[in-house]
Amino acid sequence: MTDDRVQSFLIGDVEVLRIVEWQGPYVPAATLVPECGPEVWDAHEAQLVPDHREEGGDRAVVALQTWVLRSGGRTVLVDTGVGDGRERPGNPLFHRRQGDFLRRLERAGIRPRDVDVVVNTHLHADHVGWNTVDAGGEWAPAFPRARYLLPAADDRHFGPAGGYAGGARPLDRLVYEDSVAPVHRAGLAELWDSTYRIDEHLVLESAPGHTPGSSVLHVASRGERAVFVGDLVHSPVQILRPECNSCFCLDPAQAARTRWRVLERAAEERALVVPAHFGGAGAVEVRAAAHGFRLHRWAV
Template sequence: MGDVELVRLIEWHDPFLPAADFLPDVPPEVWERNAWLAPDHWDPATGRTVIALQTWVLHSAGRTVVVDTGAGSDRERPGMAPYFHQRHSDLPGLLARAGVRREDVDFVVNTHLHVDHVGWNTVDAAGTWEPTFPNAEYLIPAADDAHYGPDNVSGEGLQAVDRLIYEDSVAPIHRAGQAVLWDGSHRIDEHLVLESAPGHTPGSSVLRLASGSDRAVFAGDLLHSPVQIFEPCCNSSSCAAPGQAAATRRRILERAADEGELLVPAHFGGAGALEVTRAGSGFTLGRWAAFDPVSG
């Protein structure tokens, strides 16, 4: 896109939670009348959503940027089986196949601090968690760091596993002096800027790309399924502040439609990214932009 090269790395693309549990506000008939959602986004035989666990690598202005780092490998994630507890994956191997050395990554973007966006922030080095990318700045939303980290002394709004995720995937980045906390907006280079987009988590963010006439928005978990484009009021069950999440989702969709931004959510399977257009007071799907991914 313009002067920025995009690389898509897919660790896995599998059935996930039942649609009624993961996106409880979406009426069953919405899934049923959109048969095209199968097989990349929905499994009609089981009623489960289908998602991709993926990372984006951007080569921009002579720098290498990794956007979200998946769930990690062989991690202790009590209560999160079979999706994240002791699940094996190999993001470093996918990076190597894409010609990216860990030492050459300049920036790591965590769009937010959920389990499936920070796992490969670190690697186990002889029993000690160390940064996977030793020369990178890790760009972490300050509001999420305050919520999931030790500043949230009461633990309000946290599950027990959230502390474990922070301790093995975020705290080591702080100890290594590689964490950069930001709020509001943060410019990476002339093509890339981070912007706060709260609701899914307190510090949820999007990454905007503008190069030449090309535009894209890496939307993190503002959307988990294409149904949320034409049902933007419908949140996932993991949204911390549902009202705020829905308002943020609509704002991001409005801008994507009005400015011709390619919408790149974190977990869309299939082609992975698409254009969005207005349809009356709502939105509809435009053209899909297929990527040739590096897959696990």
């Protein structure tokens, strides 16, 4: 399933566009967030169905998407989805996928040479795939004028310095070699730790746990705020129950602490929370609640 609509909104002077690569039911909800049992999903059914849990079924609904920010005269991509033609054995949705993501970008008025900055919130397969394209049998940067901002901790962990995540999953080597290493070879990669200011409105901050280098992007302009949280949360159920981790979190205890910290700040600052994989409106304001947070207002 795909979605041709281009959602857009403003955070002060920063324009935000949403480009959806794919959207639909993915895996059983209890598989995606195993620390939330079926009773938790059922208790919040009215808030989850149909945009985040399929109607009449038990699968979580997710989106693969890129958020485009126009800030200070520059075009910034936040995460780049799965990509085409990748060897991703074991994942039918990702494996040798063919789509029209670059055409979707161009229909939104964004050509590859227009992109100034690419932010990978972390280096999992569904966040780096369109970093590169097949250029005559070799992988080359898809956005040839862009700086690619990569979390240094993830680059160490998933790259050759970390033995491609210790060799635990052959997929990690494949992802790094086709979607990250070519950016390094082209001289376009910039590694960062702790915090990194892109411009007066955009600041990256480390948010480890999901992966060693997981990060969030804070946006602040004219008194309005948003935080692009990557895979800090995969489903709204993790906002309602922030102690619950996804099945993909490499350090669950640290991921839960980070999730609480980032959501507490978002609630205090009235910041819009923009995850990588929410279906529906894709972004939501949160407020503090007795045992976590509540969903206050969805983006238009």
